[in-house]
Amino acid sequence: MAATGGVKALKRRHVVAARLVIAGGLLTLWESLARSGVLYEGVVPQLAVIGRGLAELVAAPPFYANLQATGGEVALALAIGGGAGLLAGLVLGASRFLGRAFEPYLYYLGPTPKIILFPVMIMWFGTGPGSKVAMGAVSCFFPVALGVAAGMRRIDAVLIKVGRSFRADALQMALKIYLPAIRAPVVTSFRLGLGVAIIGVLLAETKLSNRGLGFMVIDAYARFDMPMMYALIIVVFVLAVAMNTGLSRLARERGGPSTPGAMG
Amino acid sequence: MMRALARTLRAAPGLVGLASLAGFILAVEALIRVGAINRYVVPLPSEVGAALPRIVAEEDVVGRFLTTAGEAAAASLLLAAVGIPLGVLLYRWRIVCVAVESWVGAMAAAPLVLVYPLFLVIFGRTALTIVAIGFVAGLAPVILNTLEGLRATRKVLIDMGRSFKLSHAQRFWKIELPSALPSIFTGLRLGLIFALINVVGVEFLINFGGLGQLINDLAERYDLPAMYATIGCVVLVSVLFFMGLERIERWLRPVA
Numbered sequence: 001m002a003a004t005g006g007v008k009a010l011k012r013r014h015v016v017a018a019r020l021v022i023a024g025g026l027l028t029l030w031e032s033l034a035r036s037g038v039l040y041e042g043v044v045p046q047l048a049v050i051g052r053g054l055a056e057l058v059a060a061p062p063f064y065a066n067l068q069a070t071g072g073e074v075a076l077a078l079a080i081g082g083g084a085g086l087l088a089g090l091v092l093g094a095s096r097f098l099g100r101a102f103e104p105y106l107y108y109l110g111p112t113p114k115i116i117l118f119p120v121m122i123m124w125f126g127t128g129p130g131s132k133v134a135m136g137a138v139s140c141f142f143p144v145a146l147g148v149a150a151g152m153r154r155i156d157a158v159l160i161k162v163g164r165s166f167r168a169d170a171l172q173m174a175l176k177i178y179l180p181a182i183r184a185p186v187v188t189s190f191r192l193g194l195g196v197a198i199i200g201v202l203l204a205e206t207k208l209s210n211r212g213l214g215f216m217v218i219d220a221y222a223r224f225d226m227p228m229m230y231a232l233i234i235v236v237f238v239l240a241v242a243m244n245t246g247l248s249r250l251a252r253e254r255g256g257p258s259t260p261g262a263m264g
Numbered sequence: 265m266m267r268a269l270a271r272t273l274r275a276a277p278g279l280v281g282l283a284s285l286a287g288f289i290l291a292v293e294a295l296i297r298v299g300a301i302n303r304y305v306v307p308l309p310s311e312v313g314a315a316l317p318r319i320v321a322e323e324d325v326v327g328r329f330l331t332t333a334g335e336a337a338a339a340s341l342l343l344a345a346v347g348i349p350l351g352v353l354l355y356r357w358r359i360v361c362v363a364v365e366s367w368v369g370a371m372a373a374a375p376l377v378l379v380y381p382l383f384l385v386i387f388g389r390t391a392l393t394i395v396a397i398g399f400v401a402g403l404a405p406v407i408l409n410t411l412e413g414l415r416a417t418r419k420v421l422i423d424m425g426r427s428f429k430l431s432h433a434q435r436f437w438k439i440e441l442p443s444a445l446p447s448i449f450t451g452l453r454l455g456l457i458f459a460l461i462n463v464v465g466v467e468f469l470i471n472f473g474g475l476g477q478l479i480n481d482l483a484e485r486y487d488l489p490a491m492y493a494t495i496g497c498v499v500l501v502s503v504l505f506f507m508g509l510e511r512i513e514r515w516l517r518p519v520a
Contacts, residue, residue, distance in 0.1 A: 018363035043386055100277030101284070111457045112502040113464040116476060116495055119483030123305050199375045206381070207469055214378070221381035229382060237374040244373035 042226045053227030054234060063216070063235075070201060070212040073129050077136025077197045082190055084137070085144025089189070092145065093152025103149060110142035114196075115203050122208065132204040132212070139200035140193030147189025151182040184251050191247035198240050307488040312496065315489035323478055323490065325497060332464060332474030335391055339398030339459040340452070343406050346399075347455060348448060351410025352436075361411070372404035377462050384470060394466050394473055401462040402455030409451025413444030446517045453509045460505060464498060475501075 027047060033039065034046040045053075057063050088106075092099045117138060121131040155178065163177040205214025213236055220229040289309045295301045296308050319325045354361040354368075380397050387393040417440045425435045467476025475498050482491035 014359060015362050018359045022360065022363055039386070097277050097280075101281035104278075105281065105285070108503040108506055109499065111461065111506055112499050113461040113468075113476070115465040116468050116479050116498055118468070119479065119491060120495070122483075123488075195373055195375070199377060202375055202378050203465065203469060206378070217378060217381055221384065224385070226385065229385075233379055233382065236378060240375050241370045241373050245370070 042224070045227050045230065049227045050230045050234075053225075053231035057228060057231040057235065066211055066213050066216050069129070070205065070214065073132045073201045073205075073212065074136055074194070074197050076133045077201060078140055078190070078194055080133065081137030081140040081197060082144045082193050085141040085189070085193065086148055086186065088141070088145040089148025090152060093149035099149060099153075103146070106142055106145050110146060114139045114200055115207075118204055118207055121204070127208060132201050132209065135200040135204040136197035137200075140197035143192040143196060144189045147185055147192065148182065151185025151189070152178075154185070155181045187247060187251035191244060191251065194247065195240065195244060202236065304488075307492055311489040312492040315487075315493040316497075319478075319490050319493050319497070323482075323494070325475070325478070325494065328474040328478050329497075329501065330474070331391075332467065332476070335394045335467075335473060336398060336456070336460045336463045338391075338395045339402065339463060340456050342395070342399045343402045343455045343459060344452060347403050347406030347451070348410050350403075351407045351448075351451070352414065354407065354411050355414040355440075365408075365411070368404050368407055372408070376400050377465060380466050380469060389470055389472050391473060393470065394463050397466045398459035398463040402457075402459040405454035405458065406448075406451040409454070410444065410448050413447025413451075414440050416447065417443045446513070449513050449516050453513055456509060457506060460502060464502075 030044065031047050034044045092103050092106075114135065118131065118135055121134040121138075125131040125134045159177055159181055160173075163173050168176060201212070202214035202217075205212040206218040209215045213232060217229060217232050217236075220226075220232060292301065292306065293309045296303045296306060354365065377397060379400070380393065383393040383396050387396060421439050421443060422435070425439045430438065464474075464476040467473035468480050469476075471477050471480045475494065479491060479494050479498070482494060
């Protein structure tokens with residue numbers, strides 16, 4: 001959000017007005033498309049129908065059970081994959097030699113499609129939640145490891161010198177110098193990791209499972225319950241974006257400027 | 265003598281990395297042979313290697329690769345044709361940009377690929393669904409990087425354009441766009457990577473199309489060596505693709 005010169009000159013009121021106009025325009029477009037009958041009936045439901053679907057979704061208990069299932073899988077995936085990534089990033093970032101030896105593999109494996117590993121994960125961890133957690137963990141390992149390693153290398157040498165000149169021991173160095181210095185990159189890389197973990201878990205759920213939000217989406221598809229599908233997609237997007245925004249705020253507020261683009 | 269030593273030292277980390285990879289594969293092979301790893305869960309690496317000619321001859325990996333590449337290419341063309349103009353539009357239209365830039369950012373953070381069942385309903389189980397997902401997944405980085413690049417045009421250049429009394433169009437084509445090109449390419453590179461990831465992923469999920477479908481097929485047939493070999497192929501193809509894009513980008517970027 002680089003605030004360029006003229007941006008502040010635009011009055012907040014005008015921005016809000018522009019947002020309302022754009023959002024209103026898009027919704028009107030949608031509604032007229034829904035009523036026009038150009039597309040198959042039900043593919044683009046009217047807004048009121050989607051709204052009703054949304055209300056039905058959040059009013060019924062199954063939604064919360066599935067939300068909990070997916071949430072638990074994502075949390076576990078983040079703990080396992082993110083934890084392993086953090087460890088790998090710390091080791092690779094601390095040693096120039098190890099970084100050069102192994103980081104290229106992580107760097108180039110990072111942007112490969114992880115979901116194709118799902119059949120392997122099913123074989124290893126079964127058809128239950130285990131394989132979904134594994135998918136999420138594999139997905140989020142890479143951005144976390146790469147982001148943390150890059151963060152380690154970007155620590156200001158002056159900070160380390162300050163620690164040394166105060167004769168800080170290893171523990172003090174870790175707690176007082178390294179940890180605060182890599183806080184922002186760690187939070188940022190976990191934010192990226194969370195995003196891909198959510199994707200990994202949800203896609204795995206759509207492929208083969210009997211619970212979770214991903215399962216609900218594919219189940220709505222199988223029943224051709226379009227309002228429900230739209231409602232689910234909206235809810236998932238809102239949740240994912242909210243978590244992402246929360247984490248990026250955390251990185252910016254307390255850790256100084258967030259490090260851009262851990263993925264390169 | 266010294267120079268040879270220096271060269272060896274510089275290559276050492278890379279060699280260690282390669283050696284570890286080879287060692288890992290050998291260790292897996294050994295562990296399976298002694299029975300520590302179940303060979304019905306993880307096939308022997310040597311069997312996976314031996315399956316390579318088979319997937320080329322019997323499963324038409326090359327043809328499937330071309331299908332996947334074609335879908336990714338179609339999505340990329342759409343990305344360039346729609347994403348870059350949208351970025352330019354936001355750059356020129358200040359108020360809209362301020363209003364929706366954070367929306368585009370939010371779009372980048374949403375798990376967009378989850379809309380694939382929706383696209384299945386709209387486009388059916390066709391290549392169109394796959395291309396559409398690739399397009400949607402890659403759109404945000406293309407828009408945002410185009411915008412970012414245009415914004416970062418150095419003021420000196422714009423002022424120079426003014427002093428030459430260039431028209432708006434001339435200023436755009438001669439100054440702003442060329443100066444934004446490296447950043448636009450960064451956006452395209454990210455967009456292409458997202459498109460490729462999602463194209464293969466959706467092929468696998470909806471069991472249609474190229475390499476992704478083949479993996480699904482082989483998994484359903486429980487042909488483990490061939491499945492692992494195909495996964496290896498996909499990883500290799502994406503890594504090569506990624507490296508190639510990076511090379512082009514480095515070549516495009518002006519020397520600072």
